[in-house]
Amino acid sequence: MPLHRGADRAAGMPRSERDELRRLSINPFYGEADPTSEMTSAPPMHRLPDGPTPPDTAYQLVHDELMLDGNSRLNLATFVTTWMEPQATALMTECRDKNMIDKDEYPRTAELERRCVAMLADLWNAPDPATTVGCSTTGSSEACMLAGMALKRRWAGRNAARYPATARPNLVMGVNVQVCWDKFCNFWEVESRQVPMEGDRFHLDPQAAAELCDENTIGVVAVLGSTFDGSYEPVAELCAALDALQERTGLDIPVHVDGASGAMVAPFLDEDLVWDFRLPRVSSINTSGHKYGLVYPGVGWALWRSPAELPEELVFRVNYLGGDMPTFALNFSRPGAQVVAQYYTFLRLGRDGYRAVQQTARDIAGKLAGRIEELGDFRLLTRGNELPVFAFTTAPGVTAFDVFDVSRRLRERGWLVPAYTFPAHREDLSVLRVVCRNGFSADLATLLVADLKGVLPELREQEHPLGRDKSAATAFHH
Numbered sequence: 407m408p409l410h411r412g413a414d415r416a417a418g419m420p421r422s423e424r425d426e427l428r429r430l431s432i433n434p435f436y437g438e439a440d441p442t443s444e445m446t447s448a449p450p451m452h453r454l455p456d457g458p459t460p461p462d463t464a465y466q467l468v469h470d471e472l473m474l475d476g477n478s479r480l481n482l483a484t485f486v487t488t489w490m491e492p493q494a495t496a497l498m499t500e501c502r503d504k505n506m507i508d509k510d511e512y513p514r515t516a517e518l519e520r521r522c523v524a525m526l527a528d529l530w531n532a533p534d535p536a537t538t539v540g541c542s543t544t545g546s547s548e549a550c551m552l553a554g555m556a557l558k559r560r561w562a563g564r565n566a567a568r569y570p571a572t573a574r575p576n577l578v579m580g581v582n583v584q585v586c587w588d589k590f591c592n593f594w595e596v597e598s599r600q601v602p603m604e605g606d607r608f609h610l611d612p613q614a615a616a617e618l619c620d621e622n623t624i625g626v627v628a629v630l631g632s633t634f635d636g637s638y639e640p641v642a643e644l645c646a647a648l649d650a651l652q653e654r655t656g657l658d659i660p661v662h663v664d665g666a667s668g669a670m671v672a673p674f675l676d677e678d679l680v681w682d683f684r685l686p687r688v689s690s691i692n693t694s695g696h697k698y699g700l701v702y703p704g705v706g707w708a709l710w711r712s713p714a715e716l717p718e719e720l721v722f723r724v725n726y727l728g729g730d731m732p733t734f735a736l737n738f739s740r741p742g743a744q745v746v747a748q749y750y751t752f753l754r755l756g757r758d759g760y761r762a763v764q765q766t767a768r769d770i771a772g773k774l775a776g777r778i779e780e781l782g783d784f785r786l787l788t789r790g791n792e793l794p795v796f797a798f799t800t801a802p803g804v805t806a807f808d809v810f811d812v813s814r815r816l817r818e819r820g821w822l823v824p825a826y827t828f829p830a831h832r833e834d835l836s837v838l839r840v841v842c843r844n845g846f847s848a849d850l851a852t853l854l855v856a857d858l859k860g861v862l863p864e865l866r867e868q869e870h871p872l873g874r875d876k877s878a879a880t881a882f883h884h
């Protein structure tokens with residue numbers, strides 16, 4: 407499917423006739439007052455209407471069309487928050503007109519952003535939270551672009567003599583990285599060096615990553631945790647492998663941790679896991695405030711260990727109370743409501759609250775994984791004991807149906823459970839993945855198991871997998 411474009415041109419048809427074909431239909435009962443006189447015109451779909459539509463009618467038209475979107479709470483494909491408290495919604499409504507870039511006009515919103523960065527610096531064990539630098543973004547993708555840019559600029563600074571000549575920078579990562587890293591490498595002209603999957607290893611291997619590094623490597627990305635199966639990548643082992651590399655070769659390669667999900671799970675549930683700024687080689691970390699940060703989309707965060715990690719020339723300055731406020735962002739205008747909601751959620755939950763919420767999600771993931779395993783038709787790849795996320799495939803003897811059939815049949819019952827094929831070298835493996843988020847309760851998990859049980863007898867009766875168009879059966883799994 408191409409990128410959004412204009413309306414289809416029906417060949418040879420005059421424009422007025424084409425427009426007649428593509429109009430929103432109006433129910434006379436949707437009119438403001440008198441059903442027989444109000445609704446005389448149906449607005450076109452792909453052209454700005456000539457005149458206005460009454461607000462109630464316009465609302466109803468848009469509302470009705472959106473009924474066909476899936477129910478976000480039943481969307482087990484997404485990592486993104488689909489439930490918040492009414493108080494958070496109220497705050498977001500109060501702030502929906504505030505532009506995050508207007509630091510001078512909205513100094514308190516700017517202050518709340520600063521407090522959030524300080525809290526994250528503390529949470530991620532920055533050696534000196536007072537000098538840790540960071541910013542909010544629209545999500546982890548923007549945060550990763552910023553972190554990648556900082557890595558590239560630092561490398562370019564160190565290689566000022568070689569870079570303009572022939573040296574081409576590269577970034578090392580596992581093949582399981584989220585698509586934002588492919589985007590970063592494409593947009594910023596960096597070679598992407600990816601460690602493939604191997605056997606039952608579905609994420610980065612520290613040794614293999616170190617072997618891909620050379621004098622043009624701007625950094626290594628470690629993912630906490632992988633969107634493919636919810637597993638944490640071994641950040642400490644990666645740093646150790648890069649320490650050994652430095653001893654052997656002198657190459658000093660920084661690590662960026664893409665903690666889109668895990669940076670808001672591990673600090674509460676895996677306190678002994680050392681993955682963050684406690685590791686001197688970890689130079690920057692990002693997270694999605696709108697994933698396990700528990701805020702509606704879109705907010706993300708990027709933090710650097712110290713100002714030395716973020717080249718000064720990348721930082722711009724905006725007016726703030728008559729002075730200078732540094733900003734680092736791809737966007738200019740951006741909603742302030744999500745940042746306010748993040749601060750609310752930090753205040754509301756505190757460490758113990760986050761721990762309780764994330765532990766509940768992980769308990770539900772573990773139990774659900776176990777119950778799916780007990781059905782006998784499936785084999786678990788992960789059990790939801792790192793991110794509250796697990797992946798499973800059909801058991802070895804199952805030949806009547808495949809994961810795409812399961813995904814399609816669950817969709818009939820309202821559940822969105824994506825099925826997808828793994829990347830190099832495990833393209834032979836297709837899985838289903840379940841993301842357990844706050845709001846996906848133990849009761850809903852029980853209903854999911856009941857629905858899965860309900861579709862299995864028919865699936866087992868199939869002569870073979872239906873082999874439907876796999877791209878159609880598959881929800882976007884990142």
Ligand SMILES: *Cc1c(COP(=O)(O)O)cnc(C)c1O
Binds near residue numbers: 706
């Ligand atoms: C979701 C995700 C991203 C992208 O984050 P957005 O907040 O959706 O932009 C990047 N990396 C990982 C590991 C992710 O899970």
